[in-house]
Structure formats: structure tokens, C-alpha cells
Amino acid sequence: MAPTARRGRPRSETADARILDAALRLLLDHGYDRFSIDEVAGTAGVAKTTLYRRWPTKDHLIVAVVARLQDTVPxxxxxxxxxxxxxxxxxxxxxxxxxxxxxxxxxxxxxxxxxxxxxxxxxxxxxxxxxxxxxxxxxxxxxxxxxxxxxxxxxxxxxxxxxxxxxxxxxxxxxxxxxxxxxxxxxxxxxxxxxxxxxxxxxxxxxxxxxxx
The missing domain is CATH 1.10.357.10 (Tetracycline Repressor, domain 2)
Known part of the structure; x- marks a missing residue:
């Protein structure tokens, strides 16, 4: 009998929210050129690997931030x-x-x-x-x-x-x-x-x- 595949750790919605909150604050403060995905990880209190698994580049993360802002508009x-x-x-x-x-x-x-x-x-x-x-x-x-x-x-x-x-x-x-x-x-x-x-x-x-x- 083949071994059961191990599932990865489930994605944390709490971590996602902290990351996106931090990303929005830093983006508004610093703008595009000085926006650092590593700084976002530090501000959100998550490992950089956690953030990079979700959004591999700052462009991906910025799109996620913009999408979240749009979702607040009824x-x-x-x-x-x-x-x-x-x-x-x-x-x-x-x-x-x-x-x-x-x-x-x-x-x-x-x-x-x-x-x-x-x-x-x-x-x-x-x-x-x-x-x-x-x-x-x-x-x-x-x-x-x-x-x-x-x-x-x-x-x-x-x-x-x-x-x-x-x-x-x-x-x-x-x-x-x-x-x-x-x-x-x-x-x-x-x-x-x-x-x-x-x-x-x-x-x-x-x-x-x-x-x-």
C-alpha cells in the first residue's frame, strides 16, 4: 500500500491579513520604487518564505493589495x-x-x-x-x-x-x-x-x- 501523501500546512488567513495590511501601509508611505517585500514581511511579523510562497514578487503583492482595496467598495x-x-x-x-x-x-x-x-x-x-x-x-x-x-x-x-x-x-x-x-x-x-x-x-x-x- 502506497504511503499517504502529507498535506502542507494550511494557509493562514490571519497571516494574509497582516501581510496585506502591512503592505498597504508601506506602499502608501514609500511608493512603488521604495516598496520592499522583505520590509513587509518584517512589519507583518512573518517569515520571508511565508510571504514569498504567497506572492513571489512585489508586483504580485501589490496587485493583491489593490484587489483587497477594491473588495471593500460595495x-x-x-x-x-x-x-x-x-x-x-x-x-x-x-x-x-x-x-x-x-x-x-x-x-x-x-x-x-x-x-x-x-x-x-x-x-x-x-x-x-x-x-x-x-x-x-x-x-x-x-x-x-x-x-x-x-x-x-x-x-x-x-x-x-x-x-x-x-x-x-x-x-x-x-x-x-x-x-x-x-x-x-x-x-x-x-x-x-x-x-x-x-x-x-x-x-x-x-x-x-x-x-x-
């Missing part, structure tokens, strides 16, 4: 798609602005994309990091697409609205503004962005009137 349909999208995009913009300023004083006046650009560059350089970034966005975007599908079903959006195309318009504009133009991501811009996108996706007036009867 996504649900309340019956008012404009309110829901505006709230969601403002939360995402706040996170992007934090990443933009990572390692720099808030008064620096630097309008570069900062850490967000570094993550995009790492995703382009390394296929496995790129796959992790795509999986992160695919998982989160599925929630937003479900919200938009609910809004279409309820009659808030035109029946021909394609949720994926509508959300591409919104998210694409945010990242274009951040990565290319360097313009501010503020509440006023997001209000205009959502209003413009929904104006094109609104159902005919007669359909809206029927929905309110």
Missing part, C-alpha cells in the same frame, strides 16, 4: 442606477487618487499616475502579473455588470443597452484621465461622466412613463 443595485454608479465611481476614484499619491506628499502637485501606472506596466511586462490584474478586474466588473443588468431589467436603461459597453465608457474615461491627461478625478467630473453615459442609455420617455404607472 456594488449593489438600489433602484437608482445613477446614484449607484456615481457612488461606486467616486469610491474607485478615491482609491486611484490614494494610489496616485503613494510615496509622495499630498501637496506635491505631481499629476502623474504614480503607482497605477507602475501596476499597468508590470502587467504588460509579466504575463502572470497581467493575468492576475485581468482576473481582479474581471471579478469586480462582474458585480458592476450585474448592477447594470438589473437596471436594464427594471426599465432604468434602454433594453438595447449593453452593460459591458456602458461600463467601458465609464471606467475607460477614469483611467484615461488618470494615466494620460493627469487631470483630477473629482466628484464634479464623475457627476458629468455618469450623467453623459446614462443620457445615451436612457429608455424612451414613453417606456419610462409606463414604468411609473
Amino acid at each position: 456594488v449593489r443595485y438600489s433602484g437608482d442606477v445613477r446614484l449607484d454608479l456615481t457612488g461606486y465611481l467616486n469610491e474607485i476614484a478615491a482609491g486611484l487618487n490614494r494610489m496616485r499619491l503613494a510615496g509622495r506628499p499630498a501637496t506635491s502637485g505631481d499629476t502623474s499616475a504614480g503607482l497605477v501606472a507602475e501596476v499597468a506596466a508590470a502587467a504588460a511586462r509579466h504575463a502572470d502579473v497581467g493575468a492576475a490584474v485581468q482576473a481582479m478586474f474581471q471579478r469586480r466588473n462582474a458585480l458592476v455588470l450585474s448592477l447594470l443588468e438589473d437596471a436594464r431589467t427594471s426599465g432604468e436603461l434602454h433594453p438595447d443597452t449593453q452593460p459591458e459597453v456602458l461600463f467601458d465608457q465609464l471606467a475607460g474615461a477614469l483611467y484615461y484621465r488618470l494615466l494620460i491627461t493627469g487631470r483630477p478625478l473629482d466628484a464634479g467630473y464623475i457627476d458629468q461622466l455618469v450623467a453623459g453615459a446614462l443620457r445615451g442609455a436612457a429608455p424612451p420617455a414613453t417606456d419610462r412613463e409606463k414604468g411609473h404607472r
Whole structure:
């Protein structure tokens, strides 16, 4: 009879949380260039081997930190798609602005994309990091697409609205503004962005009137 294979030690969620908490603090303090995976291990109080088994490079760890931040942003349909999208995009913009300023004083006046650009560059350089970034966005975007599908079903959006195309318009504009133009991501811009996108996706007036009867 063949010997039973020995199972490895189960992954500790507590250790994961300590690592990601430490990584976020150090990332915001130091920025991408001075972010050290060894320093994260020391701050979290775990062995470096423990950390490297989970995230083999700092790029993998940073993607995990960003994914965790995104997971704190609620996504649900309340019956008012404009309110829901505006709230969601403002939360995402706040996170992007934090990443933009990572390692720099808030008064620096630097309008570069900062850490967000570094993550995009790492995703382009390394296929496995790129796959992790795509999986992160695919998982989160599925929630937003479900919200938009609910809004279409309820009659808030035109029946021909394609949720994926509508959300591409919104998210694409945010990242274009951040990565290319360097313009501010503020509440006023997001209000205009959502209003413009929904104006094109609104159902005919007669359909809206029927929905309110």
C-alpha cells in the first residue's frame, strides 16, 4: 500500500491579513520604487518564505493589495442606477487618487499616475502579473455588470443597452484621465461622466412613463 501523501500546512488567513495590511501601509508611505517585500514581511511579523510562497514578487503583492482595496467598495443595485454608479465611481476614484499619491506628499502637485501606472506596466511586462490584474478586474466588473443588468431589467436603461459597453465608457474615461491627461478625478467630473453615459442609455420617455404607472 502506497504511503499517504502529507498535506502542507494550511494557509493562514490571519497571516494574509497582516501581510496585506502591512503592505498597504508601506506602499502608501514609500511608493512603488521604495516598496520592499522583505520590509513587509518584517512589519507583518512573518517569515520571508511565508510571504514569498504567497506572492513571489512585489508586483504580485501589490496587485493583491489593490484587489483587497477594491473588495471593500460595495456594488449593489438600489433602484437608482445613477446614484449607484456615481457612488461606486467616486469610491474607485478615491482609491486611484490614494494610489496616485503613494510615496509622495499630498501637496506635491505631481499629476502623474504614480503607482497605477507602475501596476499597468508590470502587467504588460509579466504575463502572470497581467493575468492576475485581468482576473481582479474581471471579478469586480462582474458585480458592476450585474448592477447594470438589473437596471436594464427594471426599465432604468434602454433594453438595447449593453452593460459591458456602458461600463467601458465609464471606467475607460477614469483611467484615461488618470494615466494620460493627469487631470483630477473629482466628484464634479464623475457627476458629468455618469450623467453623459446614462443620457445615451436612457429608455424612451414613453417606456419610462409606463414604468411609473
